[in-house]
Amino acid sequence: MKRILIAFTVFTSVSLVQAQVDRGNVLIKGGTVLTVTKGTLENTDVLVRDGKISQIGKGIAAPSGFRVIDAAGMFVMPGIIDAHSHAGIDAINEATAPVTAEVFTGDAVNPFQVGLYRALAGGVTSIHAMHGSANAIGGECETLKLRYGVKDPEAMKMEGAPRTIKFALGENPTRVHGSGNGIVPRTRMGVEFVIREAFSQGKAYMEAWDAYNKAKVQKGFRGTPPAYNKRLETMADILRGNIIIHCHSYRADEIYMLLNVCKDFGIKRLVFQHVNEGFKVAPELAAYGAGASVFSDWWAYKFEVYYSTAYNAAILTRNGVTTSINSDDGELMRHLYHEAGKTQKYGQLTDDEALALITINPAKQLGIDGRVGSIEVGKEADITIFKNHPLSVYTIPMITIVDGVVRFDREKDADDQRIYVDPKQTIDVTLHTSSGHDHESCMQGAVYETAKLFGFNLLEK
Amino acid sequence: MAPVTRTYAITNVNIIQGPGRKVDMGTVIIRNGIIQNVGKNLTIPADAVVIKADSMYVYAGFIDGYSRVGVIKPKEEPNRERPKDPGNPEPAQAGITPQNDVRTSLNPAEKSVEDLRALGFTTAQVVPYGGMLPGSAAIIQLGGASSNDMVLSGNSSFYSELTPAQRVYPNTVIGVMSKYRELYRQAAQAKSYENMYASNRAGLERPVSDKILEAFYPVIDKRVPVLFKAERNLDINRITLLQKDLGFNVVLGDVKEGWDMVNKIKAANAKVFLSLDLPEAVKEEKRDEKKEESKKPVDAEKEALEKRKAEAIAQYTAQASVFQKTGITFGFSTASAKTKDIPANLRRMIAAGLTEDQALAALTTTPAQLLGIADRVGTVDNGKIANLVITDKSYFNEKSKVRYVFVDGVMYKYEVKEEKKTDAKNGNGKKADPNGKWSYTTETPQGNSTGVIKIKNDGGTYSGTITNSMSGQETELSSIVVEGNSMTFTFGFNAGGSTMNIDVSLTIDGNDFEGTMSVGNFGSFPMKGSKDPNQ
Secondary structure, eight states, X not given: OHHHHHHHHHHHSXXXXXXXOOOOOEEXXXXXXXXXXXXXXXXXXXXXXXXXXEEEESSOOOOTTOEEEEOTTEEEEEOEEEEEEOTTBSOOOOXXXXXXXXXXXXXXXXXXXXXXXXHHTTTEEEEEEOOOSXXXXXXXXXXXXXXXXXXXXXXXXXXXXXEEEEEEOTHHHIIIIIIHHXXXXXXXXXHHHHHHHHHHHHXXXXXXXXXXXXHHTSTTOOOOOOXXXXXXXXXXXXXXXXXXXXXXXXXXXXXXXXHHHHHHTTOOOEEEEXXXXXXXXXXXXXXXXXXXXXXXXXXXXXXXXXXXXXXXXXXXXXXXXXXXXXXXXXXXXXXXXXXXXXXXXTTOOXXXXXXXXXXXXXXXXXXXXXXXXXXXXXXXXXXXXEESOTTSTTOEEEEEEETTEEEXXXXXXXSOOOSSXXXXXXXXXXXXXXXXXXXXXXXXXXXXXXXXXXXXXXXXX | OOOSOOEEEEEEEEEEEETTEEEEEEEEEEETTEEEEEESSOOOOTTOEEEEOTTOEEEEOEEEEEEOTTBOOOOOOOOOSOOSSTTSOOTTTTTBOTTXXXXXXXXXXXXXXXXXXXXXXXXXXEOOOOSSBOEEOEEEESOOSSHHHHEEESOOOEEEOOOOOSSSSSOSHHHHHHHHHHHXXXXXXXXXXXXXXXXXXXXXXXXXXXXXXXXXXXXXXXXXXXXXXXXXXXXXXXXXXXXXXXXXXXEXXXXXXXXXXXXXXXXXXXXXXXXXXXXXXOOOOOOOHHHHHTOOHHHHHHHHHHHHHHHHHHHHHXXXXXXXXXXXXXXXXXXXXXXXXXXXXXXXXXXXXXXXXXXXXXHTHHHHHHTTOTTTSSSOOTTSBOOEEEESSOTTSTTOOEEEEEETTEEEEOOOOOOOSSOTTTTOSSOOOOOEEEEEEEEETTEEEEEEEEEEEETTEEEEEEEOTXXXXXXXXXXXXXXXXXXXXXXXXXXXXXEEEEEEEEEEXXXXXXXXXXXXXXXXXXXXXXXXXXX
């Protein structure tokens, strides 16, 4: 009996072996420090020791060996956190079943995607690398720190960040499974059923194991253990409060539905993603303590996303909902500071409120606000330095620091930032030229004739 | 027809018994499939077939750590039907068939056996075809008359891949990894329960037999390692994640990008078979000085990209040397290598820092140890299985040819073809004669086009024209350069009021040529031609 117990504990215990993380020492001198949580400090130094913010103040002397960054006239803010991304992973949707709680994007981290560097160049230091929205219950997600340059995928993971899982409501899961495969869920009712059924099964599984574990320590116990099931194992962990739900959703009715489902199963940690109609249920979200991670002004790309407003983030914020602005996109990720700035046009949020949308609030939603998301002594030194205020359209991200290590420096930005190069790639350089008269490079007029001559025709593609 | 004798004496041969162990001009005697004697001044048995291998080299037959040589490829079932419930497929549809055994699909007459043997390989660990869990591997001899004859040992590894299923669960690498953990843990649970049940059955529900989970039992007991296909660096990371969670003994097969993963490989205590596949080497191009002068931004960018690509290729080529230096023992695998490229790839690895002895060890003694068969194969020693390869020069010499291979004492003889008088590629012979009328074909993505090239040699100065079937235009050639048997020229093409240059580079071999046509930014296309016989 004991053997079963021991074998099982070993198999299910979380691996504690951690990857080596580089932590730097740096002094950022004389900038305007936007702490986000503790106000704005003019002409202030930030000292980073061993990857953590160790001192904030004026006239701090650089300890020997510390890199000094002159931030005079610049703005120093916490690194941007993107609560909704699919970057840095090789697999996004295990779209073959409506519930795939057992899969984990952290198994497929790819630290070599050059898009991660581009995100750093937009001031982003952490991303939530999520499972996709094909399934009512997708997989667990991974919180990454953009330590671009490391070759060990494990070193990209934000060690110790809480577990999160992707849920999805509405058109995506009903289209993939209902319309696509003719199985439940075909409707929003079906989505609710799938989620309730999965929680009920998870609850039964958890209770069966609890009963078994309790019984087997009794003297002389002989019995059959419940069959191990990784999917229900994860569902049980959500019920135990060990995993934060991040739910893809648009419509107020389905958002309210999931609030009720979570209430019924006693689940408290819940963040809605996209949540375009969140403004309709803002008080309900606030009362439940659920977060909302929204786009600034992206909508109308499918039917359920028509009823939207650019005031969404502001309304949610002013109703006391912990709100963030995310990208869900490699390009948008590069200017989340502009996205946050839009809430000042649409909703007159204060600077700190607007900046919180891309820093401390997403950190709260990911359960990492004790470590990142603001400039405070003791926090991890994930810092971005901007020329001009980050909420201005004229702002330019200059330096991005993760754990005290400079990972992006505009002054030293080389053309080719790939870590690995495909040894079989065909190198094909296309030069865009405005000069139409240089007969070497002007191909415009020649394309068609060349095609005729050599039998290939690019125009027909 | 069976040979009259199974006794052979290979005489007057350089015997490389193992890495660093050489006997000059000795004799190897084989009897009944076993190496009977190795040394100098041996008495030749009266019944022996004598192979006068004067100044040739004999090595232990090479061992391929992981491939599908000799394994019958299953016929692809074109199952285009949309699965009804893709989340709950039959295990076989999901690629979960660990109960399969590669021994049921071996065939010694597979062409792959003959091809690999012709390079000196005599033994291989082979795996079944399939998805994430194709079945158990076996170690086979690359010879024999039947599939049973081939098998040296069965169930040598539990073969696994991170390959997703098509259209059904698990359809992604994250699905595969999750399913792998679940099956492994379910197997561990089932096995523990079976043990408990076996010790006292009274009052317990009987365990349900499950051939998929039972296939994991030898792995859980660490009697059999898991052999994983591990080509990419990210594959290696993912496999070590599984290994860390589940604790099995792991073998990484066909590793191509492992140089930055050596610490993880060491931490996992993994055995390694490095791939004998390498990315194609960059061809040395002659620099045209005229082009250098008028370098455009596009050229500089292209050059920078080419440089990075060349550096990348160099990393792949140097992988074996890096592993050697970091103290990870490794064999080789041919799983994804083009057979004909293997000797050249070995030479490239040697040029990148591996010594010949290290390469030989990775082909013989190390894989023998890693596969647990070092008592039978891997060296030229008395009592070992007569797996040998005999070459006319040192194996790693570019000009070396395999002359004989022995598998289980059965001889395979290779005739050496007459070499051409002039080596077409190197141009170290007489100068080619481009003079005359040539018909050519170019292959473009949209099909072939043809035409005629006329070349005139006027006292060492060349001139000529080119036509094309599609345009009918005749265009003057410029910058015609003939060196050895290579010829390059350029011609301008006037289209839409601007001229673009087309560069042609050809290698002439007698009355034929082969080469490429580079069309500005459109890329290069292969070009072939032959001299018109009616001139």
